[in-house]
Amino acid sequence: MTRAVSAAEIATTTSAWQIRATGLQVRAGRKRMAVDGLDLSLGTGVHGLLGPNGAGKTTLIRALATVLRPAGGTLELFGESVGGLGEHRALRRRIGYLPQEFGYYKRFTVREFVEYLAWLKEVPKSDIPAAVQRAVERVGLADRADERMKGLSGGMVRRVGIAQAIVNDPAILLLDEPTAGLDPAQRLRFRELLQELGTDTCVAVSTHLVEDVAAACTDVVLFVGGRLAFQGTPDELASAGGPEHAGDSPLERGYSALLLGSESERGSWRTSMCCASSRGAPSLPGRAW
Amino acid sequence: MSGEHPSERLIERYVAGSPAIAAASSPAVVAVGEPDAPADELWALEAHLEACRVCRDRLSVVVPARAPAVATLVGTVWSGLEPRLTATSQAPRRRRLGVRLPVRLSGWLTPVMVPWLAMAASVTVIALLLDLFGTGGGTGRVPLVLLLAPVLPVLGVAASWSRGLDPAYELTASVPGAGLPLVLRRTASVLAVLVPALLVGGWVTGVMVAQWLLPCLTFTSATLALGGLVGVTRAAVALVAVWAAVIVAPGLATTSGTVFTLRDGSLPVWGLLLALATGVVIARRGAYFVLGTHR
Structure with a gap:
């Protein structure tokens, strides 16, 4: 009796963290350093990447997806260093990625598109139909699987994007703004899926919606100006804010408090100190949002 | 797969059921208990059945005679499933004419x-x-x-x-x-x-x-x-x-x-x-x- 356990399934991880960055620098475009000196370690669980627009979230996720190469510092995925012009094929087979601008082919049906991506992700040919069906069912599109992509609503297209990201059962799942375009009910369903995936996968979700983080994430990473401003549980984020800070919920107040703190730190003091330890970032009371 | 297959007797005992199977499989098998199939034997047999079509066929021949309850259960499930299966399997086939070609070429x-x-x-x-x-x-x-x-x-x-x-x-x-x-x-x-x-x-x-x-x-x-x-x-x-x-x-x-x-x-x-x-x-x-x- 043969048991189909692939080498990838039983491979020991050489690192305690699926993602580990030290002093990471990544360029966006030619000149701008969008990620600048980031220290970050992410293990199994759902990590919410929070930050204002232009904080470098997308650039960071692209670097984690190995489509952008670090300009400085080190980035390790599964303990393997990423950099240079290496191909990282084995590494990429264990990564799922949903880009912010999720492009697709309109003529393809949902199933065909996810099949195509499964093929590109080098899922073994005999496993593709089952893997595609499972992914499509997980995002709740089983009944629309044979419809063409051009007939789908924005929320459904996003769900196809999530389906293609999980079709290869990734150990690192990178989702860039996955909740954009989802209606509230879909968003709830999506959070459930995230929690389910987070039990055995390292999920990094970038978002600018604080409530997404509160509901689905085990860990919050606040990212400002290309650097880590805060990493901790949603509760810790909430406790950073006080009644004097802007926001409707404790989390939002915590978010604005930390944002304020890290901005003033960078803006007026020009400190070169890394912000990794700024969990209790000093908040300046009285400053308007 | 090696050429070895489980004996007819073992398959019959499996169909008749045992406490070990009862714990793991459907309630219909629970009724008739024969306690002499040890757990490891069961495990080996089921693993073999999963991979061996010949033995699954042998099993299905034995089922109606030895465990009519299972046979009727399977019959009921199947009759409930059949209309839906034919309905869903036809949907993709309809597209096959126009669209299949570009999709097969999408690797190129x-x-x-x-x-x-x-x-x-x-x-x-x-x-x-x-x-x-x-x-x-x-x-x-x-x-x-x-x-x-x-x-x-x-x-x-x-x-x-x-x-x-x-x-x-x-x-x-x-x-x-x-x-x-x-x-x-x-x-x-x-x-x-x-x-x-x-x-x-x-x-x-x-x-x-x-x-x-x-x-x-x-x-x-x-x-x-x-x-x-x-x-x-x-x-x-x-x-x-x-x-x-x-x-x-x-x-x-x-x-x-x-x-x-x-x-x-x-x-x-x-x-x-x-x-x-x-x-x-x-x-x-x-x-x-x-x-x-x-x-």
Whole structure:
């Protein structure tokens, strides 16, 4: 009796963290350093990447997806260093990625598109139909699987994007703004899926919606100006804010408090100190949002 | 699988059920308990049944006689399932006529490449017609097909790996199957469409194969090589400009017959350029694994 356990399934991880960055620098475009000196370690669980627009979230996720190469510092995925012009094929087979601008082919049906991506992700040919069906069912599109992509609503297209990201059962799942375009009910369903995936996968979700983080994430990473401003549980984020800070919920107040703190730190003091330890970032009371 | 199969008796005992099975499988089996099948035997048997069709068939023969309760249960489930199965399995089959072909080809070309390829192919045909009917405005004896050959595949290649033209570019760049092999597959499909068209054109207008094939391959290869540095779209635009300046302009101006760049004597130069561009493509193959730095 043969048991189909692939080498990838039983491979020991050489690192305690699926993602580990030290002093990471990544360029966006030619000149701008969008990620600048980031220290970050992410293990199994759902990590919410929070930050204002232009904080470098997308650039960071692209670097984690190995489509952008670090300009400085080190980035390790599964303990393997990423950099240079290496191909990282084995590494990429264990990564799922949903880009912010999720492009697709309109003529393809949902199933065909996810099949195509499964093929590109080098899922073994005999496993593709089952893997595609499972992914499509997980995002709740089983009944629309044979419809063409051009007939789908924005929320459904996003769900196809999530389906293609999980079709290869990734150990690192990178989702860039996955909740954009989802209606509230879909968003709830999506959070459930995230929690389910987070039990055995390292999920990094970038978002600018604080409530997404509160509901689905085990860990919050606040990212400002290309650097880590805060990493901790949603509760810790909430406790950073006080009644004097802007926001409707404790989390939002915590978010604005930390944002304020890290901005003033960078803006007026020009400190070169890394912000990794700024969990209790000093908040300046009285400053308007 | 080894040639060994479980004995008839073991299968019968399995059908009759045992406490160990009762714990793991459906309640219908619980009723008839025969306690003498040890857990490891059961496990081995079930593992074998999962993989062995012959033994599953043997099992299904035994079931109706030994465990009628199971048989009726299976019958009920099946009759409930059957109408739905026929309903769902027909839906995808209906599409098979029109859509299957492009999907099977998607390993070789993306849907966005199709219109570009169609355009390049029709340009070839138009050039050929102009050559044949002698209205190739002022080109003298330089066939239009020969003038166009180098630049036609560039269009297809541009569409095959370009951030601006391919909506799924970023997604494709992030997969393990990306990189030079995929780019070459797509390039090959571009050439597979255009080379036969040019072959016919060259044959009809009496141009030597090497005379157009070498520039054609050189430009294709150069697009990829430059594309690895500055992005394929930009590379294609630059090369079309070079082509216009170096080949078309003198070709239209000259009346002496053949353009210098397409004369027999220039073939070694084309060969050298082709080798150079191919070398650059191979040396920089890692570039097709990352996002271009521009759109």
